[in-house]
Amino acid sequence: MIMPSSADGDAGLAVATHALSKLYGRATALQAVDLRVPAGAVYMLAGENGAGKSTLLRLLLNLERPTGGQIEVTGLAADRNGARVRARVGYVPEGFDIGPRWMTVGRWFAERAVYYPAWDAAYAAALSRRLDIDGSRRIGQLSKGQARRAQIVAALAHRPPLLLLDEPTDGLDPAARDTVLELISDHLSQTDCTILVSTHLIYELDALVDQVGVLSHGRLTAQTPRDALRESVKNYRIRGPEGWKPPSDIPGVLHRGQFGREHSWVIRGEETEVAAHVARSGGEVHDVAPLNLHDAVVHLMRQGAAS
Secondary structure (H helix, E strand, C coil), X not given: CCCCCCXXXXXXXXXXXXXXXXXXXXXXXXXXXXXXXXXXXXXXXECCCCCCHHHHHHHHCCCCCCCEEEEEECCEECCCCHHHHHHCEEEECCCCCCCCCXXXXXXXXXXXXXXXXXXXXXXXXXXXXHCCCCCCCEXXXXXXXXXXXXXXXXXHCCCCCEEEEECCCCCXXXXXXXXXXXXXXXXXXXXXXXXXXXXCCHHHHCCCCCEEEEEECCEEEEEEEHHHHHHHEEEEEEECCCCCCCCCCCCCEEEEEEECCEEEEEEEXXXXXXXXXXXXXXXXEEEEEECCXXXXXXXXXXXXXXX
């Protein structure tokens, strides 16, 4: 059942969900997801395969119906405005099936343009040149990488205020990946759009991301600005006297490692509180270092998978 709108509390958000759930029979795909994507942000949705990332994106576009909860996309209730929402979104789906095998890529673009009044033919042509797309080729002749490149063009060509990208570099060779990421970066700077990108290749998006969400087994287990993640998830080098027993009750421990008498822990929490807790146990924090985005998100994914 769709809950009443609470858009008044979501000012400044391009995407907001409230207690969003999706069941397939008795299997839970999403459970009480409260997604918050600020307007103008690049939000990375990370998670293991099968975490529910693709299902969440399809629900945002009203391509599937939720079992419960509320969805608002660019200020519109998705359940009542599916067509209007889709007109405002550039979408790269998980799969590579873009149309009938007999249809040429050029004709496919032309049909897409009919549904998007803001379609910019010159921009689409420029993107096609950058991605080396031959509009005369039939869809049935395309490799996965070629189909993905066509999907990228179709998502960007109408300059939508929101991009939903589901593993956008999947199927691409390294050179094409770099080109696609450059195009997305250029598009972002030219349009000031919002991007919600689902991926497990965290390192690829390191230069773009400013918001992070972690989805695990259908639950949103972490959601934070990148800067806050850097401040809260750190690697601690801890030492104690001979025979020292490390405390087992420090909250937020994501990983424990030991090398002789030195312990290396990844902990999510306030640095002064962690140090004080360690000191009360008889140990001492010798060094604290932030993690890069990839390592921090991977540790959060592992925590979510284990919980």
